[in-house]
Amino acid sequence: MPITPTYPGVYIEEIPSGVRTITGVATSITAFIGRALRGPVNTPVTINSFGDFERTFGGLWVDSTMSYAVRDFYLNGGTQALVVRIHNGATAATVALPGGGTLQASSPGLWGERLRVRVTYPTPPDPTLYNLSIRDMGTGAEERFLNISTNAASPSSLDKILTQRSDLVRVSGAPPAARPTDHVAVPPGTDPFSDTAPANSFTPAGTDGDDGGALADAQYTGSRNDKTGIYALLNSDLFNLLVMPPISRTADLAPGTLTEATALCVERRAMLVVDAPLAWGTVAQAVAGIATLGPSGLNARNAAVYFPRLRVPDPLQQGFVDTFAPGGAVAGVIARTDAQRGVWKAPAGIDASLNGVPELTVKLTDGENGQINPLGINALRAFPVFGRIVWGARTLRGADQAADEYKYVPVRRLALYIEESLFRGTQWVVFEPNDEPLWAQIRLNVGAFMQNLFRQGAFQGTTPQAAYFVKCDKETTTQNDIDRGVVNILVGFAPLKPAEFVIIRIQQIAGQIAT
Numbered sequence: 001m002p003i004t005p006t007y008p009g010v011y012i013e014e015i016p017s018g019v020r021t022i023t024g025v026a027t028s029i030t031a032f033i034g035r036a037l038r039g040p041v042n043t044p045v046t047i048n049s050f051g052d053f054e055r056t057f058g059g060l061w062v063d064s065t066m067s068y069a070v071r072d073f074y075l076n077g078g079t080q081a082l083v084v085r086i087h088n089g090a091t092a093a094t095v096a097l098p099g100g101g102t103l104q105a106s107s108p109g110l111w112g113e114r115l116r117v118r119v120t121y122p123t124p125p126d127p128t129l130y131n132l133s134i135r136d137m138g139t140g141a142e143e144r145f146l147n148i149s150t151n152a153a154s155p156s157s158l159d160k161i162l163t164q165r166s167d168l169v170r171v172s173g174a175p176p177a178a179r180p181t182d183h184v185a186v187p188p189g190t191d192p193f194s195d196t197a198p199a200n201s202f203t204p205a206g207t208d209g210d211d212g213g214a215l216a217d218a219q220y221t222g223s224r225n226d227k228t229g230i231y232a233l234l235n236s237d238l239f240n241l242l243v244m245p246p247i248s249r250t251a252d253l254a255p256g257t258l259t260e261a262t263a264l265c266v267e268r269r270a271m272l273v274v275d276a277p278l279a280w281g282t283v284a285q286a287v288a289g290i291a292t293l294g295p296s297g298l299n300a301r302n303a304a305v306y307f308p309r310l311r312v313p314d315p316l317q318q319g320f321v322d323t324f325a326p327g328g329a330v331a332g333v334i335a336r337t338d339a340q341r342g343v344w345k346a347p348a349g350i351d352a353s354l355n356g357v358p359e360l361t362v363k364l365t366d367g368e369n370g371q372i373n374p375l376g377i378n379a380l381r382a383f384p385v386f387g388r389i390v391w392g393a394r395t396l397r398g399a400d401q402a403a404d405e406y407k408y409v410p411v412r413r414l415a416l417y418i419e420e421s422l423f424r425g426t427q428w429v430v431f432e433p434n435d436e437p438l439w440a441q442i443r444l445n446v447g448a449f450m451q452n453l454f455r456q457g458a459f460q461g462t463t464p465q466a467a468y469f470v471k472c473d474k475e476t477t478t479q480n481d482i483d484r485g486v487v488n489i490l491v492g493f494a495p496l497k498p499a500e501f502v503i504i505r506i507q508q509i510a511g512q513i514a515t
Contacts, residue, residue, distance in 0.1 A: 018441045022425030022449040027343040027417055028335035030073060031082040031239040031270075032328070033230055034066025035215055038111045041090075042228040044082040044236040050074040055139075057083060058111060062316050063211070065245035069328030072310075073243070075356040076329050077336025082239050084232045086219045093209030094172055098183065101158070101176030103134075103169040105209065114138040115168060115205040116193050119180045122147055130179040132158070134168050135193045135202075142193075143168055150179050215247050217257045230261050233268065238420070240413075241334060242272045243327040252277045255294030258303070262295040265302040269416045269423075271409070273334075274396070275325035276307035276377075281361070283368040290375050293396070300396035301406040302416075306330050306378045310388075311359035323361055326380060329354050333390050343417050344458040346393035346410045346498035354380065354388040374400045378409075393498050411495045414458060422446060422491065434482050439472045442489055446470045450493065460494035468493040 003011045031044065037058025039045065047053050053070050060067045066083075073081060085107075092105040093112030098119060105112025114137040122129050128150050135142040143166055149156045158175040184200045186192045192201045222229015233239060242265055246252050258274060265272045274293065280286040286307050295303040306326045313319045330347075333354065337347040360380055364372075369379045369391065376399040378392025395412050397404040406412040426446070432438045450468045453459065459467035469492045476488040 018444060019448075020425070020428055020441070020445050022421060022445055024417065024421045024449070024453075025238060025424060026080070027240050027413070028078070028331075028338045029080050029082060029239045030078060030241040030243060030331045030335065031084065031233055031236070032066050032070055032073075032243050032245070033084045033086060033220060033232075034069070034245050035061075035064045035087060036067060036083070036085040037061045037064065037211070038107050038109045039083070039085045040107060041085050041087060042222065042226075042232045044084050044232055044239075047081050047083055048079065053081075053083065057085060058109075060316055062314075063214070063248070065248060065325060068312075068324050069243055069245040069331075072312075072324070072326075072328035072356065073332040073335075076332025076354065077339070078328075078332040079335055079339070082233070082236055084230075086215065086222070086229060087212045088215050088219050089210070090212030091208065091210040093205045093207070095169070095203060095205045097176060097180040098203060099176070099181035100178065101180055102172040103162075104172035105205070106166065106168055106170050108210070108212070110209045110211050111136070111138055112209040113205050113207055116202045117169070117205075118192055118202045119182045121179075121182045128179065130182065133192075134166070136168055137193070141168065148179075150177065152177075214251070217247070217254045220244060220247075220253060220257050221260050230264050233264065239268065240270050240416075241331050242270055243331050244272070244275075245325050245327060246275060246278065249322065250278070252279070255292060258294030259296070259299075262299045262303045266299050269420045270302065271413060271416070272303040273327045273331050274303050274305040275327045276305060276309060278309070278323075280307055283362070283364070283371055286372055286377055287375060290372075290377055295396050298397070301404065301412050303396045304378055304394065304398075304409050305376070305396060306380055306390070306392070307372065308360050308362035308364070308380060310354070310357045310380075311361055312357055321359070326354075329357060330380075330390060342456060342458060344410050344414045344496050346408065348378070348390045348393040348498070350383075350386045350389060352390040353386065354390065357388045360388060376402075393500070408497055408500075411497060414493075414495055418450075418453075418491070418493065421449065422489075425449065426489070429487065434477070434485070434487050436473075438487065439474075439477065442472045442487070443470050446472075446489065446491060450491065453493075458493075458496065460496055466494065 003013050039057040050071055090108035092108040095103040095117050116135050118133045120131045129147045131146050132148055133144045145161050148158050148161055159171040162170050184198055186198055186201050220229050222231050224231045227234050244261055262272050280289055310324045310326050311321050312324050314322045333352045334347040337345055360382055364379050364381055376394045376396050381391040382388050393409045395409055398407040447470045454464055454467045461467035471490040476490050
């Protein structure tokens with residue numbers, strides 16, 4: 001605030017520069033929704049590697065198409081993912097503490113039946129305290145909690161300790177009012193949880209865990225009010241790509257489910273990676289099926305479909321080759337391209353190789369590729385030397401007949417990137433005095449962000465004037481807008497579009513004719 005001079009002398013006043021740097025958001029955080037062996041349910045969990053997925057969600061599982069999609073994502077260059085586990089009737093296993101009280105596996109699934117617990121008493125003895133050890137015999141993970149209090153109001157009571165610190169169990173019902181009976185002592189050097197340990201050295205979990213039945217579309221769509229299914233992602237801060245693997249190896253998601261997921265992607269400024277349906281076994285079936293795939297209208301700008309499916313050895317089926325949806329692998333290629341070239345580069349071409357994919361279900365020819373490309377179906381091709389690669393970069397509004405300005409995936413994703421970055425980077429504008437000083441600051445900061453993208457090669461044109469513009473002044477914000485509390489910012493950019501068709505013209509130079 002301005003200084004009020006009261007005494008003769010020198011005063012120092014700091015003046016704000018008006019610079020509020022806009023930082024670009026991440027571009028390839030990929031959300032996965034599907035079935036898993038274990039882990040939190042209807043909760044987006046951030047993972048940074050397939051090892052994280054194995055620790056939290058149990059790794060590969062024959063009945064989980066999502067687990068294979070996550071594996072393919074990281075095989076192809078993926079970095080950060082959000083995983084939402086859903087299930088259909090899964091239940092958590094329970095463990096009865098000796099002498100009273102019941103524990104429950106921290107998440108539903110058969111995995112909980114491998115839990116074992118052991119109660120011991122502290123030294124020196126205290127009738128109000130006990131120790132609890134839990135081991136997951138499936139993974140070897142073990143937790144130990146000392147001096148648990150029987151006082152329900154204590155911060156070290158059983159329910160509080162397990163809720164805050166345990167990844168394996170929770171209290172089922174009320175915590176025991178008295179300390180549980182301790183298990184028998186074991187000789188030094190003996191593993192108290194082993195099958196060869198003395199009798200009564202631990203208590204095993206019951207056989208009431210269940211993985212539930214096969215998923216249905218209802219589990220994917222979930223409830224917006226309860227934030228379940230795809231709407232669990234409303235609890236996340238940011239995701240850029242959404243992958244919804246098929247229900248099972250033999251069943252696809254319904255068109256209505258894909259339509260609903262696309263609408264959520266539009267709301268959250270993300271792209272849906274759509275797997276080619278299992279029924280698309282030939283090019284003719286793909287051509288006939290694109291009209292009923294699901295996403296349509298302007299929302300289809302935020303979705304892209306990839307055909308055909310992948311043929312990959314399954315390590316859980318003795319290496320036998322099986323068919324898998326391509327969404328996870330394609331999302332990994334997109335993430336890799338973003339890191340190497342930028343979000344404005346089409347995630348396709350000879351550098352967009354599909355790692356870990358020895359074969360495709362359909363070997364497309366140039367002619368067949370020419371049938372599906374004008375319809376907005378992105379091809380996965382097999383080429384000599386280059387192997388299996390992504391060979392298409394169109395959105396589901398990319399059909400030639402649609403003539404949509406967001407025909408191409410990189411153009412749409414660049415627009416979403418700019419929108420999300422500016423949305424987050426201009427929050428400081430709210431409630432500022434709406435006049436020329438504010439407009440100048442907006443032009444300065446938004447212009448600096450766009451200039452940085454221009455210098456990275458994100459736009460057409462050789463000069464900033466030809467590549468983008470930022471306008472915020474009395475022409476965009478009239479007095480009527482000011483009276484209504486509105487400031488209008490107009491941002492335009494000239495996107496780079498992929499060189500989809502390369503035409504080489506060859507002409508023979510005729511020799512000179514002597515005269």
